[in-house]
Amino acid sequence: xxxxxxxxxxxxxxxxxxxxxxxxxxxxxxxxxxxxxxxxxxxxxxxxxxxxxxxxxxxxxxxxxxxxxxxxxxxxxxxxxxxxxxxxxxxxxxxxxxxxxxxxxxxxxxxxxxxxxxxxxxxxxxxxxxxxxxxxxxxxxxxxxxxxxxxxxxxxxxxxxxxxxxxxxxxxxxxxxxxxxxxxxxxxxxxxxxxxxxxxxxxxxxxxxxxxxxxxxxxxxxxxxxxxxxxxxxxxxxxxxxxxxxxxxxxxxxxxxxxxxxxxxxxxxxxxxxxxxxxxxxxxxxxxxxxxxxxxxxxxxxxxxxxxxxxxxxxxxxxxxxxxxxxxxxxxxxxxxxxxxxxxxxxxxxxxxxxxxxxxxxxxxxxxxxxxxxxxxxxxxxxxxxxxxxxxxxxxxxxxxxxxxxxxxxxxxxxxxxxxxxxxxxxxxxxxxxxxxxxxxxxxxxxxxxxxxxxxxxxxxxxxxxxxxxxxxxxxxxxxxxxxxxxxxxxxxxxxxxxxxxxxxxxxxxxxxxxxxxxxxxxxxxxxxxxxxxxxxxxxxxxxxxxxxxxxxxxxxxxxxxxxxxxxxxxxxxxxxx
Amino acid sequence: xxxxxxxxxxxxxxxxxxxxxxxxxxxxxxxxxxxxxxxxxxxxxxxxxxxxxxxxxxxxxxxxxxxxxxxxxxxxxxxxxxxxxxxxxxxxxxxxxxxxxxxxxxxxxxxxxxxxxxxxxxxxxxxxxxxxxxxxxxxxxxxxxxxxxxxxxxxxxxxxxxxxxxxxxxxxxxxxxxxxxxxxxxxxxxxxxxxx
Numbered sequence: 001x002x003x004x005x006x007x008x009x010x011x012x013x014x015x016x017x018x019x020x021x022x023x024x025x026x027x028x029x030x031x032x033x034x035x036x037x038x039x040x041x042x043x044x045x046x047x048x049x050x051x052x053x054x055x056x057x058x059x060x061x062x063x064x065x066x067x068x069x070x071x072x073x074x075x076x077x078x079x080x081x082x083x084x085x086x087x088x089x090x091x092x093x094x095x096x097x098x099x100x101x102x103x104x105x106x107x108x109x110x111x112x113x114x115x116x117x118x119x120x121x122x123x124x125x126x127x128x129x130x131x132x133x134x135x136x137x138x139x140x141x142x143x144x145x146x147x148x149x150x151x152x153x154x155x156x157x158x159x160x161x162x163x164x165x166x167x168x169x170x171x172x173x174x175x176x177x178x179x180x181x182x183x184x185x186x187x188x189x190x191x192x193x194x195x196x197x198x199x200x201x202x203x204x205x206x207x208x209x210x211x212x213x214x215x216x217x218x219x220x221x222x223x224x225x226x227x228x229x230x231x232x233x234x235x236x237x238x239x240x241x242x243x244x245x246x247x248x249x250x251x252x253x254x255x256x257x258x259x260x261x262x263x264x265x266x267x268x269x270x271x272x273x274x275x276x277x278x279x280x281x282x283x284x285x286x287x288x289x290x291x292x293x294x295x296x297x298x299x300x301x302x303x304x305x306x307x308x309x310x311x312x313x314x315x316x317x318x319x320x321x322x323x324x325x326x327x328x329x330x331x332x333x334x335x336x337x338x339x340x341x342x343x344x345x346x347x348x349x350x351x352x353x354x355x356x357x358x359x360x361x362x363x364x365x366x367x368x369x370x371x372x373x374x375x376x377x378x379x380x381x382x383x384x385x386x387x388x389x390x391x392x393x394x395x396x397x398x399x400x401x402x403x404x405x406x407x408x409x410x411x412x413x414x415x416x417x418x419x420x421x422x423x424x425x426x427x428x429x430x431x432x433x434x435x436x437x438x439x440x441x442x443x444x445x446x447x448x449x450x451x452x453x454x455x456x457x458x459x460x461x462x463x464x465x466x467x468x469x470x471x472x473x474x475x476x477x478x479x480x481x482x483x484x485x486x487x488x489x490x491x492x493x494x495x496x497x498x499x500x501x502x503x504x505x506x507x508x509x510x511x512x513x514x515x516x517x518x519x520x521x522x523x524x525x526x527x528x529x530x531x532x533x534x535x536x537x538x539x540x541x542x543x544x545x546x547x548x549x550x551x552x553x554x555x556x557x558x559x560x561x562x563x564x565x566x567x568x569x570x571x572x573x574x575x576x577x578x
Numbered sequence: 579x580x581x582x583x584x585x586x587x588x589x590x591x592x593x594x595x596x597x598x599x600x601x602x603x604x605x606x607x608x609x610x611x612x613x614x615x616x617x618x619x620x621x622x623x624x625x626x627x628x629x630x631x632x633x634x635x636x637x638x639x640x641x642x643x644x645x646x647x648x649x650x651x652x653x654x655x656x657x658x659x660x661x662x663x664x665x666x667x668x669x670x671x672x673x674x675x676x677x678x679x680x681x682x683x684x685x686x687x688x689x690x691x692x693x694x695x696x697x698x699x700x701x702x703x704x705x706x707x708x709x710x711x712x713x714x715x716x717x718x719x720x721x722x723x724x725x726x727x728x729x730x731x732x733x734x735x736x737x738x739x740x741x742x743x744x745x746x747x748x749x750x751x752x753x754x755x756x757x758x759x760x761x762x763x764x765x766x767x768x769x770x771x772x773x774x
Contacts (some may be wrong), residue, residue, distance in 0.1 A: 135595055140602050144649045145595070164649055198750055199591050199652045323643040 016189035021151030022051035022182040025115070028158040030058055031191035034086050036448050037061045038073040042090025044130060045117025047182035049088075062448065062477055065469040067094050069441035071101025072467070075110050076445030079428045080403055080453075082236070084165050085445065087114040092130030095176070096137065100435055102172045103141040107432030108257060109234060111170035113161045121149040121178040134176045143171030151184035159194035168202030169321040170234055203320050204336035211342060213333045214292075214316045215349030221290035223358045224250045225281070225313075227273060227302075230257035230431075231295015231320060233424040237340040241294065242266070244343050249353040251362050253281030255296050257431045260421035264400060270362040274302040275566045276413040279373075279575060280365030282566060285310050286573040287361075292316045295339050298328040299432065308571035318342050372577040373563050378418060384557035385533060387414040387486050393540050394456065394484070395420040402454040403428065403446050407439035407463035410492035413562045415458050425450075437466030443481045444473055454482065454544065461487040461513045471523040474549050482543050483527075483551040485516055488558050496561045520551040527551035579634040583612075585662045585735045586642060588627040589619060589743050591650040600627065600651075603644050609633060613666070615732035620742050624652070630733050652750060657737055664735035668713035669695070670704045670720055671727035677702055683723050690716040701726055 064070040074085030095116040251270040271278030314332040377388030400422035406415040430438040443457035495509040520527040619626035692704040
């Protein structure tokens with residue numbers, strides 16, 4: 001140590017004041033730029049809530065109605081804003097209620113820092129009141145977790161948590177803090193963010209040779225196809241991606257978490273991949289000669305049957321996470337690294353092309369799909385209301401600028417397929433885990449994350465009943481979330497499978513609903529119910545014009561199926577249009 | 579691809595809970611860990627896991643990458659049995675009077691290189707160290723003679739081609755913070771050792 005650093009240290013020590021572990025935690029959150037916390041208090045996290053009383057001006061704590069709602073709100077906040085979502089819960093049941101959200105955030109790479117209270121350290125392992133082994137329960141569903149048992153650990157561990165949650169491939173982190181550690185005092189001289197961990201590599205280094213190889217393959221290709229996923233969004237590489245696509249002239253298709261990174265109406269955006277994706281990108285996956293996967297993980301819902309997936313193509317895979325390379329689909333060239341760095345390198349090396357004949361194939365497929373599916377889904381003249389026309393009407397009113405938050409099931413696929421997005425982070429949905437009940441709390445979180453945008457939650461009559469208690473959170477905070485319930489009086493996606501594959505043996509998919517408008521009214525939320533085509537547009541306009549939250553229940557056709565569809569166990573080229 | 583025994587060697591931080599995080603990578607795929615040893619490594623403060631499983635190379639590679647993805651894991655290698663020097667230790671508790679009475683038993687023990695660790699009037703504990711077949715064959719041989727207790731340790735293995743972890747650790751420690759951190763010259767090496 002040289003003589004210059006000594007006085008600095010002296011000042012730091014002199015300035016250090018005694019604070020409680022709880023206060024150190026909140027100071028740390030402020031230093032990390034946190035403005036919003038979603039949480040629910042309880043015995044083991046009381047000291048943190050006591051300290052929070054003095055931070056009411058700086059930290060906006062949103063009291064949710066259930067910890068699952070809290071963590072989904074944190075996810076919605078993170079997905080909409082790109083910032084780390086922060087969630088508080090108490091020990092025992094409070095902590096176990098986070099598990100679904102953690103698993104969801106883990107598989108969808110959503111950055112979260114969850115703080116759970118824990119019983120006093122001396123009670124650990126004794127089956128104390130509201131004690132549960134949170135660290136081991138959450139190990140498989142967190143990127144990292146840690147149990148703090150002494151106050152002095154708090155600043156360092158919190159810094160590590162934020163660094164791990166948002167760096168590399170993001171993910172959820174959980175810190176379990178025993179009550180004594182929240183209460184104990186520690187000398188606190190300030191908060192130092194974490195910038196590296198010896199054993200942790202957020203991103204692999206870019207190997208220029210791989211980029212050159214990839215560019216060569218692309219330049220030789222006659223029928224190249226780009227598949228992009230959320231990696232482009234998480235890397236903040238939307239502009240780099242668009243520049244690459246526009247220079248190379250390669251048609252590009254998206255996974256549902258990547259949606260919007262290239263705007264819906266971009267001429268090179270050829271649509272959605274996977275089970276209920278568009279016809280062209282699915283069929284032509286098995287005809288392309290070079291497949292370029294960017295920040296996506298070849299999920300089974302995207303690939304269909306693997307041994308018949310793009311076998312004719314050479315595969316280029318760009319990813320930040322080495323475990324994804326060769327996990328499901330063997331690559332010809334792997335380009336490791338953050339796509340924010342790798343895409344521009346590739347753009348520099350690829351030739352300017354147009355691929356008119358190849359692109360015409362996508363246009364032809366699209367025309368077929370419009371004829372067989374889209375026309376009737378979006379513009380039905382007669383018959384019952386369709387989910388598609390609700391989304392279409394919404395598009396016409398929000399012009400692709402609203403944040404759509406969808407739940408899980410048929411309405412989700414309809415929202416993915418038809419929701420117009422002018423940019424990324426405009427459609428938030430539970431992709432990997434498929435968590436029903438996600439949308440309502442996630443929409444609340446999204447609105448807190450990006451208050452200037454209109455947020456529309458689109459939910460089925462099944463999913464909304466799973467987390468409907470969060471209407472209470474809307475009521476108490478006065479947050480402005482528009483809620484559309486697409487009510488088909490069925491658990492629609494399961495019903496569709498039972499119709500198509502189980503000979504219409506409808507087993508427990510008939511679900512009753514309460515009077516949603518009355519329920520909303522009970523929570524002092526305006527609403528209305530429509531069942532007629534003529535009423536739909538005015539109702540949507542009323543919803544969007546209403547100051548504050550609004551619930552619109554739309555009675556849609558009971559037995560409508562989502563097509564196209566790649567049946568499970570089939571190849572993407574066996575996609576059915578009807 | 580054929581299933582065979584693989585020796586997984588992981589260099590890690592010594593962190594509470596890491597053992598569980600590593601174990602669940604195997605259990606979620608319903609893979610049995612046949613042997614697991616944790617010990618210090620050649621570097622102070624760095625822990626070494628030796629894990630043995632029987633699987634295809636493809637699965638082992640994926641598992642090793644998932645292990646390496648854990649925040650506290652520095653590096654993971656996997657090797658077939660002929661790429662490592664490995665040993666397991668076994669202890670056998672045998673009635674002392676049997677050994678005294680039967681010359682055959684004593685010869686058996688001698689032939690197997692067993693060493694008496696404890697000799698008491700009622701029992702004697704022998705120790706052998708070697709490959710699985712060796713400790714197994716002595717176990718079978720002793721069964722008819724009133725073997726009281728048997729235990730075998732986890733496998734420990736040294737990678738023949740490894741020059742230790744000191745150089746790699748230095749690279750880890752010298753790496754600059756931030757997005758451009760990483761060195762991964764081995765990452766795409768599909769033969770034997772891989773690491774990031």
